[in-house]
Amino acid sequence: MVVQLLRRTAVFAVSLAVATVAVFAFMTVLPGDPARVALGVNATEEAVAATRAEFGTDRPLAVQYADWVSGLPVGDFGRSYVTDTEIGPQILDRLLVTTWLVLAGTAVAVVVAVPLGIAAAVLHRRAGGALISGFSQVGVAVPSFIAGILLVTVFAVRLGWLPSGGWTPPAQDPVEFLRRLALPALALGLVQGAVLTRYVRSAVLDVLREDYLRTARAKGLTPIRALLRHGLRNAAVPVVTVLGLQLATLLIGAVVVERVFVIPGLGSLLLDGVANRDLLLVQGVVVVLVLAVLVVNFLVDVAYTVLDPRLRRAG
């Protein structure tokens, strides 16, 4: 168990290191010298050289990389070339907002998918199961920004129940926080929930065919109780895998949904950075997104060993 954890941690660290190199390399290869972008096309060579020296982009790439990457562990992402502000605090602020959004979206997805997926599997030969499968098929086809716009149209514009956008931090006003979180979380979560429903259904269908479920019934459990007590934990392994992959998708989905709902999250920060050619900011946000995906994968691996004793090894 300990050895496995150490091995996983090592894999995690190496992946992260490789990712920082890749992100840095991409940003360097992109055309556009930050100094020229900052000064405009009419700047003199001397002025550009002076600005390069100020930004530190005249140094060798290896030195620039080392300088940038050594700041990351302490949250120092450098100073923006464009806005001349510290990037770290901005990312932290925005990360918190996006984390709320993604967690709420995941919660919606799980709350929708687990009961519906189980029902679809148990009823797979009846109309109810086909109905759920049909709905999830439709849900899969709807992009989250369309879902977002539909939700805004119905619940914010027509019914006026919830605000159509904006953000309130939970510490400031918890009720308003939830009201503003509800629609974007639904937009993200319902679509992911539709996808997840299909995976829950097929995982549960697989488990229903297992011999140990027959054993559970032979012991005196009704079919539903046998599934709940002996089936779900075994069905959870493939579902957690998909959920991990979906969290990465949710981060991408959040970029779009944040635009639709005017939420100051990491996604809008990334889009602002791209629009302003703020390379260092984009670089920082992308690294944080990569880190988030790696953390999720790490947690998924740990979840496997908790769920399935066969994956634990002595040592």
Add this chain to the structure above:
Amino acid sequence: MTVLTVENLHVGTDDLALVSDVSFTLAAGERVGLIGESGSGKSLTAAAVMGLLPEGVHATGSVRLHGVPHDLVGASERQLAAVRGNALTMVFQEPMTALNPAMRVGDQVAEVMLLHGTRPDRTAARAAAVDLLAQVRLPEPERTARAYPHQLSGGQRQRVMIAIALANGPSVLLADEPTTALDVTVQAQVLDLVLTGVAERGAALLFITHDLAVVATVCERVLVMYGGRVVEAGPVREVFTRPRHPYTRGLLDASDLTSANGRLRTIPGTVPAAGRFPAGCVFRNRCPRATGACATLPAWTDGAAGGGFACWHPVAADG
């Protein structure tokens, strides 16, 4: 005293008949063998008695268990759940996949007692589970109780299944080829555990097997199934020494390794696919004695010593 009465049991899907008109009884403490080739309906019969038929397969007829006021055929899942694992238990053929991989085996044994309330609480059930694991002669029962199924061998897992089946002192145990998937070296030990277990509890045993030698040594009565029908039944000594049905004759010949000129004897032809047996006598397309009369379903003939057979042209009683 009769503990299990099966009458006119039919099992089938919407368009296929898989088991037809099976009737038998088990007396308390009696050991009855159920033999026949693969595909003759033995396992389906057991599954129908347990009410554990696959989806889309239905049973009609009557299955009555002593002490249970209702018929098991057509009973609700809730009614069946109260009987299964308690008065009526089963050991399956494949031990490798029969246990929940994500649950400690001690908990899986304890669960069956907690479900039926035969132990007052979790602690008592756990202690009883360790006791049962010792009874099925698993090494270090305390430690084994904390193991997960993947840490045990096939033979050890089957011992756990036997412990589960015996935990609540059943009146009937159905054993569906419990040793077929095991190494030859542990088959005898596991068989012995089943026999000791039912003997100590006075339980009746329905033993499904391909192994006629085991039936001859272990069982008092035997039912021979072919094509979803019981074609011959009776005391083991009678059926095995003076078989009347040509199919029984064929099975006995095929399992006799000492006879002939060193060549194994077989029953000609193969078992038809499920539900595709001929009308009339199900064995007639493979039977050396078949005639035109066999197109009509043979009636049950009571034989000597409480047995019987279903054949128009039985093998001579002295042959």
